[in-house]
Amino acid sequence: xxxxxxxxxxxxxxxxxxxxxxxxxxxxxxxxxxxxxxxxxxxxxxxxxxxxxxxxxxxxxxxxxxxxxxxxxxxxxxxxxxxxxxxxxxxxxxxxxxxxxxxxxxxxxxxxxxxxxxxxxxxxxxxxxxxxxxxxxxxxxxxxxxxxxxxxxxxxxxxxxxxxxxxxxxxxxxxxxxxxxxxxxxxxxxxxxxxxxxxxxxxxxxxxxxxxxxxxxxxxxxxxxxxxxxxxxxxxxxxxxxxxxxxxxxxxxxxxxxxxxxxxxxxxxxxxxxxxxxxxxxxxxxxxxxxxxxxxxxxxxxxxxxxxxxxxxxxxxxxxxxxxxxxxxxxxxxxxxxxxxxxxxxxxxxxxxxxxxxxxxxxxxxxxxxxxxxxxxxxxxxxxxxxxxxxxxxxxxxxxxxxxxxxxxxxxxxxxxxxxxxxxxxxx
Amino acid sequence: xxxxxxxxxxxxxxxxxxxxxxxxxxxxxxxxxxxxxxxxxxxxxxxxxxxxxxxxxxxxxxxxxxxxxxxxxxxxxxxxxxxxxxxxxxxxxxxxxxxxxxxxxxxxxxxxxxxxxxxxxxxxxxxxxxxxxxxxxxxxxxxxxxxxxxxxxxxxxxxxxxxxxxxxxxxxxxxxxxxxxxxxxxxxxxxxxxxxxxxxxxxxxxxxxxxxxxxxxxxxxxxxxxxxxxxxxxxxxxxxxxxxxxxxxxxxxxxxxxxxxxxxxxxxxxxxxxxxxxxxxxxxxxxxxxxxxxxxxxxxxxxxxxxxxxxxxxxxxxxxxxxxxxxxxxxxxxxxxxxxxxxxxxxxxx
Numbered sequence: 194x195x196x197x198x199x200x201x202x203x204x205x206x207x208x209x210x211x212x213x214x215x216x217x218x219x220x221x222x223x224x225x226x227x228x229x230x231x232x233x234x235x236x237x238x239x240x241x242x243x244x245x246x247x248x249x250x251x252x253x254x255x256x257x258x259x260x261x262x263x264x265x266x267x268x269x270x271x272x273x274x275x276x277x278x279x280x281x282x283x284x285x286x287x288x289x290x291x292x293x294x295x296x297x298x299x300x301x302x303x304x305x306x307x308x309x310x311x312x313x314x315x316x317x318x319x320x321x322x323x324x325x326x327x328x329x330x331x332x333x334x335x336x337x338x339x340x341x342x343x344x345x346x347x348x349x350x351x352x353x354x355x356x357x358x359x360x361x362x363x364x365x366x367x368x369x370x371x372x373x374x375x376x377x378x379x380x381x382x383x384x385x386x387x388x389x390x391x392x393x394x395x396x397x398x399x400x401x402x403x404x405x406x407x408x409x410x411x412x413x414x415x416x417x418x419x420x421x422x423x424x425x426x427x428x429x430x431x432x433x434x435x436x437x438x439x440x441x442x443x444x445x446x447x448x449x450x451x452x453x454x455x456x457x458x459x460x461x462x463x464x465x466x467x468x469x470x471x472x473x474x475x476x477x478x479x480x481x482x483x484x485x486x487x488x489x490x491x492x493x494x495x496x497x498x499x500x501x502x503x504x505x506x507x508x509x510x511x512x513x514x515x516x517x518x519x520x521x522x523x524x525x526x527x528x529x530x531x532x533x534x535x536x537x538x539x540x541x542x543x544x545x546x547x548x549x550x551x552x553x554x555x556x557x558x559x560x561x562x563x564x565x566x567x568x569x570x571x572x573x574x575x576x577x578x579x580x581x582x583x584x585x586x587x588x589x590x591x592x593x594x595x596x597x598x599x600x601x602x603x604x605x606x607x608x609x610x611x612x613x614x615x616x617x618x619x620x621x
Numbered sequence: 622x623x624x625x626x627x628x629x630x631x632x633x634x635x636x637x638x639x640x641x642x643x644x645x646x647x648x649x650x651x652x653x654x655x656x657x658x659x660x661x662x663x664x665x666x667x668x669x670x671x672x673x674x675x676x677x678x679x680x681x682x683x684x685x686x687x688x689x690x691x692x693x694x695x696x697x698x699x700x701x702x703x704x705x706x707x708x709x710x711x712x713x714x715x716x717x718x719x720x721x722x723x724x725x726x727x728x729x730x731x732x733x734x735x736x737x738x739x740x741x742x743x744x745x746x747x748x749x750x751x752x753x754x755x756x757x758x759x760x761x762x763x764x765x766x767x768x769x770x771x772x773x774x775x776x777x778x779x780x781x782x783x784x785x786x787x788x789x790x791x792x793x794x795x796x797x798x799x800x801x802x803x804x805x806x807x808x809x810x811x812x813x814x815x816x817x818x819x820x821x822x823x824x825x826x827x828x829x830x831x832x833x834x835x836x837x838x839x840x841x842x843x844x845x846x847x848x849x850x851x852x853x854x855x856x857x858x859x860x861x862x863x864x865x866x867x868x869x870x871x872x873x874x875x876x877x878x879x880x881x882x883x884x885x886x887x888x889x890x891x892x893x894x895x896x897x898x899x900x901x902x903x904x905x906x907x908x909x910x911x912x913x914x915x916x917x918x919x920x921x922x923x924x925x926x927x928x929x930x931x932x933x934x935x936x937x938x939x940x941x942x943x944x945x946x947x948x949x950x951x952x953x954x955x956x957x958x959x960x961x962x963x964x965x966x967x968x969x970x971x
Contacts, residue, residue, distance in 0.1 A: 207704075213771045221769035221776075225801065227708040231677060251700065253782065253799050265777035271799040272767070272777065275704035278673035282708055285642065285674045302733045304724035305693045308663050312670040315638045335795035336696040338732035362663065362724075384728025388663045484774060581776065 199565055199604050200455050200572030200621055201596070202244045202293070203237055204424070205230065207274045208580035213484070216586040227279050233588055234283040237290055240592040241606050244291030244614070245283065246324055246404065246424075246574065247276035251300065252332040257494035258502040267484070267491040268581035277309055284317035289609035291617075293322035293404050293422075298355040299348055300328055300337050303379075304386050306355075307362035310401050311394075319396030319613035324404040325419065327352050349411050354381040356419060362388055363395055402615045417443035417454070421618050424574045426459040426545045433458055433547050434568045455571040455618060458547035458564075461578055462557050464590040475551045478578075481540040489539050497522035506536045545576070554598040562604060571621070626928025627897055628904030628942060630655035630685075630828070630861055634912075635665035642675050644912070649679035651920040652929060654942065657716050657811065657828070657906065659687035662723050668716075669701055676709040683938045685714030685811050689721040690751050691734065695787075696794045699758040702808045703800055711804030711937035716811045719748050719821050735791040745821075750789035752822045757785045759807040760950045761797035777801075783951050805939045806947030813863075815878055819846065820858070825944055828906045830863040830878040836900035859903040859942060862896060866907060868918035879908060886922035893927060 210229050212221035223229065237245055253271040257263040264271060280294040294313065296306050306323075313321040327348035328334075334342040343351065361379040379386045395401060406424045407416035416423045417440050427436040441451035463478065465471030479485055490501045499516045509530040516523045529538040548564055550557045561573065575591060577583040599605035610617050631653045633644055645656045656675075658668035669686035676684060684705060688698060698715075706713035726733045735747035766781035785796030810824030816831040816839055827847075831839045840860050847857050863879035872883040882892040893905060910916050935941060 209776060212769055212776060213774060222767055222801075225707040226710055227677070251696070251799050253797055261777075261779040261782060262775075265779050265782075266774050268776050272801050274707055274800045275700045277670060277701060278676075278704040278708050281670045281673035282677050285678055301697065302693055302726045304663065304726050305697070308667050308692075308723065309670055311663075312638060312667040315666060316642075316671065316674050332795060335793075337694045338793050339730055358726075384726055384733075386724060386726045388724035389722065487774075 198606055198621065199561070199570075199599070200422070200457060200618070201242045201575065201599075201605055202246050202291075202422070202424075202457060202572070203233075203242060203575045203577075204246045204248060204459070205233065205577065205583065206248045206580050207276050207279050209268050209272065211582055211584040212268075213581070214584075216584040218584070225274065227274075227282055229583075229585075230279055231282060231286050232585070234287050234290060234292075236588055236592050238287045240596045241600070241608055242290065242575075242592075242596070243572075243606070243618070244293050244322065244422075246293040246322070247280055247295060248324075249273075249276050249295035249297065249326070250328075250330070250333065251336055252330050254330070254332070254491075254495045256498050256500060257491045259500060263487060263491050263502070264495075267488040269488060269492050269495060269579060271580075273580070277313070280313055280321070281316055284313065284320065287320075289320070291320050291322055291402065291614040292317055293324050293402070295324040295326055297326050297328040297333075298352040299339075299342055300333055303355050303358040304362060304388060307359045310359075311363060314395045314397055314401050317396075319615075321397070322402035322404050322422070322614060324406070324424075325352065325356065325415075326406070345409065346411050349415050351383055352415065353418075354383055357381065358384075358386050360400055362386065363400055397613045397615050402618060413439055414443060416440065417447065417449075420454060421615060422455045422457060424457045424459065426547050428547060430548075430564050430567050433564065437568055437570070453619060455621060457572045457574040459574050459576055460546050460548055460550055460561075461576050462550040462591060462595055464552075464554060464557065464594050466553065468552050468556065471551045471553065481536060486536070486539065493526075493539075499523050499526075501535070504535055507534045509533060510535060554595045557595055558598045558602060558604070561599070562602065627893075627902075628654050628859060628861060629924060629927065629929040630657055630683075630826075630904065630906035632863070632906055632908040633658045634909075635659070635661045638666040638671045638674070641666060641671045642678070645672070645675045645682065645684070646678055647916075647920070649682040651924055653682055653920075653924070654904070654929070654938075655683040655685050655714065655809075655811070655826075655906070657685040657687070657714075659716060660689055660692070660718060660721055660723060661687075662721075669705060672713075673705050673708060676705065676712070679709075679712075681712070681936060681941075683712050683714050683809060683942075684709050685716045685809065687716040687718050687721075689718045689723055690748055691719070691721075691725070692723050694732065694794070695751050695754040695792055696758060696796070696798075699755045700798060700800065703759060703798065703803045706803035706805055706808045707800070711939075713803070713805070714809035714811050714826075714938070716813070717752075717822050717824065718813075719744060747791040748821055750791045754785070754787040754789060754792050754794050756807065757787050758794065758796050758798045759803070761785050762800070762802040763951050764802050764806070764949050767801050781951075802949070804937055806949070809938055809942075809944075814843070823847065824858060825939070826859045826861060826942075828861050828863055829902070830908075833880045833896055836862055836896060836902065840900045840902050859944070860901075861904045861906045862900060862902045863908045864893065864896070864905045865909045866893065866919050866923055867910070867915060868922055870915065877909070886918065886926070889919075889923050890926040893923070 210224045211217045254264045280292050331341045358379040377388045403420045404422045405416040405420035407413045437456045444451040463475040494501045497519045510527045600607050672684040672686050761783050763781035768778045782797050787794050811826040812820045813828040820827050865881040866889045867883040868886050872881045882889050
């Protein structure tokens with residue numbers, strides 16, 4: 194079944210906005226006050242978007258060139274402030290917008306997470322969501338007293354227990370819970386949580402809305418088991434459809450209604466007044482030179498923990514190169530650069546997005562509409578490219594240019610339905 | 622320091638988050654210097670989260686979040702409180718409450734809770750370890766680390782960001798923090814002590830609960846302890862007295878660890894000023910005043926007469942309270958031997 198309309202969210206990092214490119218504004222440090230992002234939340238609500246999703250990570254990477262220098266040029270991950278404070282502030286300057294905050298099951302204690310999300314749920318009157326992540330950086334683990342993170346699949350096993358414990362603290366978890374201020378003890382295979390003074394009930398009932406981005410089979414299993422909204426970036430319509438079908442199969446196998454979960458695809462539209470405008474803009478943004486090339490190298494290094502500064506950009510990666518990072522990623526890059534070069538390999542795509550959307554509001558809306566028709570649903574997660582890239586101009590292009598075009602076609606909502614965030618998502 | 626009246630703080634009792642938000646806004650409008658929101662348990666809203674929500678709705682008041690050191694590891698606490706300082710443009714504080722256990726989690730990684738041994742000695746040692754880690758994280762970015770050098774394409778000078786590598790008996794954290802040094806250098810650190818008590822950490826503000834008669838000796842004792850060699854280097858804390866002002870209402874017979882000052886507004890003003898004069902304290906923290914009319918009578922009948930909050934700019938909390946800037950420990954000492962001090966990273970007009 195196709196949903197009656199597309200869900201729209203926006204994924205954003207509490208990081209520097211555009212600072213060394215056009216339309217950067219006058220103060221490159223002003224992002225730290227959060228005012229830009231409060232303005233953004235107001236603008237998203239004016240455009241009737243379903244939700245804002247705040248990303249989180251807690252490291253200053255040193256993967257590229259074995260120092261922080263390149264990261265502090267590309268600002269892909271740092272500086273970044275705590276999204277919880279921003280989510281709390283957004284709750285006071287909006288009335289309807291869903292507010293999803295990312296929190297890691299590997300880095301937070303479950304009782305702290307439960308307390309924070311319960312408080313956000315109350316502050317927002319039932320509009321909070323939890324983007325459940327398990328993290329992957331050892332440096333982040335070392336910040337909170339672990340030598341390294343657990344391996345991928347073990348992180349998900351632990352996340353299961355973590356979610357169960359959080360739900361017990363919210364009062365929805367079953368027999369361990371006593372009403373009204375009695376002690377709670379939630380025991381699992383890995384640990385025990387006890388709360389002497391009971392729970393904080395949620396406006397949204399037994400739990401907040403859950404978001405999840407599961408790319409791997411284990412991640413998809415976890416997402417299908419828990420999430421209300423699943424975000425993903427499979428590239429191209431066939432891959433988008435295969436991903437959504439994979440989620441729906443899992444839901445059916447588990448005896449759940451496949452229409453109870455929404456799958457959203459990541460996109461970063463490049464909007465112009467003419468097709469030519471948009472193409473020229475995309476070329477300036479993505480050409481693999483200068484800033485954009487460094488950014489891609491730093492991001493690849495951060496994701497794979499391979500130091501790409503060691504390799505000649507204009508040659509293939511040597512067959513005998515080794516890494517302390519992810520070996521499979523290095524081997525894949527060797528194949529991609531064989532008979533070619535690292536620079537050429539990096540010029541092919543590299544954006545985290547499902548569809549390449551470069552054009553006018555009308556042509557982009559055409560592509561989004563036909564893609565979802567073919568895929569079956571359910572919506573899109575807008576993204577502005579991450580740290581150091583977002584400007585008010587870009588927000589305007591999408592929110593005052595593209596979104597109204599989607600609304601005119603009846604594809605996007607023009608007002609908010611009543612109810613909590615979770616109730617509204619289920620009713621899409 | 623510009624002449625100003627006594628520092629006035631207000632202890633805000635646990636409430637629903639919507640009521641906390643409106644109460645702190647009312648205190649801000651009345652020019653109270655510090656809203657102190659203690660943490661009580663999972664059954665009440667988390668103060669740090671609520672105060673982040675209040676930040677864009679207020680302009681001057683210090684937002685002092687009660688947080689037990691045992692709630693989360695130092696990295697997460699340091700990051701959250703530093704962000705509160707950024708979004709409040711330099712008005713964040715941490716009310717350190719080691720006596721509170723919100724909830725506990727113990728797991729096979731052993732990283733969440735300092736020790737199963739909760740003897741006072743072990744808890745004091747764990748707190749000292751956690752506090753050292755927290756300060757090191759807050760100091761991990763030098764004040765001028767953000768350079769935003771457009772021609773060089775460099776947003777942060779990586780030489781001004783320092784890995785912490787704190788490895789203590791109870792806590793370890795690699796660092797650095799992933800966000801810049803805060804407007805205040807670090808959030809204001811506040812703790813509470815009873816008569817004869819010792820502040821749990823060498824912070825910026827001590828809230829003392831004692832009687833009118835004992836106040837002079839107790840204030841002197843706190844100041845002397847802060848100046849003793851084993852806390853060398855710490856700035857002398859502001860000492861504030863917990864008081865319960867009641868305008869036009871009779872005091873009840875209940876015994877409390879702090880004085881009730883009851884009478885007409887003029888009488889309460891005179892009693893507060895006399896208490897500050899004889900004790901030498903820097904100000905008061907209003908505690909246990911019922912909401913509604915009794916609170917209004919203090920906000921509008923007593924505080925204006927104390928001269929509280931007058932001349933209340935600048936908006937960086939430490940500066941407004943007359944506290945010395947926080948030294949940046951990672952900044953090299955200048956050749957002339959003077960002590961480098963941290964400067965606010967930014968002061969953006971609202």
